[in-house]
Amino acid sequence: MNNQDNTELIEVVLGLLEKSKQQDESIQKAIKALESEKTALETLRSDFKGVVVGQTRDSVQNALERPLSRLQGHSENLQGVVRDIERAKRDLDWRANLWYFGGFAVFMACCMGFMLWFVPSLDEIGARRAELDHLTAKIEKAQNLQRLQTSNCDKRLCVKVIESKCNYGSKGDRYCVAELK
Numbered sequence: 001m002n003n004q005d006n007t008e009l010i011e012v013v014l015g016l017l018e019k020s021k022q023q024d025e026s027i028q029k030a031i032k033a034l035e036s037e038k039t040a041l042e043t044l045r046s047d048f049k050g051v052v053v054g055q056t057r058d059s060v061q062n063a064l065e066r067p068l069s070r071l072q073g074h075s076e077n078l079q080g081v082v083r084d085i086e087r088a089k090r091d092l093d094w095r096a097n098l099w100y101f102g103g104f105a106v107f108m109a110c111c112m113g114f115m116l117w118f119v120p121s122l123d124e125i126g127a128r129r130a131e132l133d134h135l136t137a138k139i140e141k142a143q144n145l146q147r148l149q150t151s152n153c154d155k156r157l158c159v160k161v162i163e164s165k166c167n168y169g170s171k172g173d174r175y176c177v178a179e180l181k
Contacts, residue, residue, distance in 0.1 A: 120128070149160040166176035 151158050151160075161176035163176070168176070
């Protein structure tokens, strides 16, 4: 390699070093610009957050004003009702309670008297049960008689019987088992 090649090589290296310095400076400027943008974005974010919080608070307060005023009106009405109830409570004295409970006691005594008059005694309940048992037995017997197959034979009542089962009875009476429906 000769001297001229060395000079050219040095010039190329110096040119590259110069470009590298310029690029380094432009990178440093870009970094500073990004840092200032970052600061601006953070400021914008905190300002935006404050604005949103403020607007939300104002919106909520405005939305709640009417219901709150109506609620306060209802509260005042309720306080008036409570005062009226307390006044009515003071007005009722022991005489009013005596009339109320006395009337209730008379009503209950009338109800108990009616129940004692209306409900039968134990002896009467026993007699009614015995009569019911007697009637139930009669009904069962009548139901069995209804199951007999009957007809008229020479103007007489005839009953259909099972002839193979006719050997019942004594002293000349002859009974047969009836054929049921």
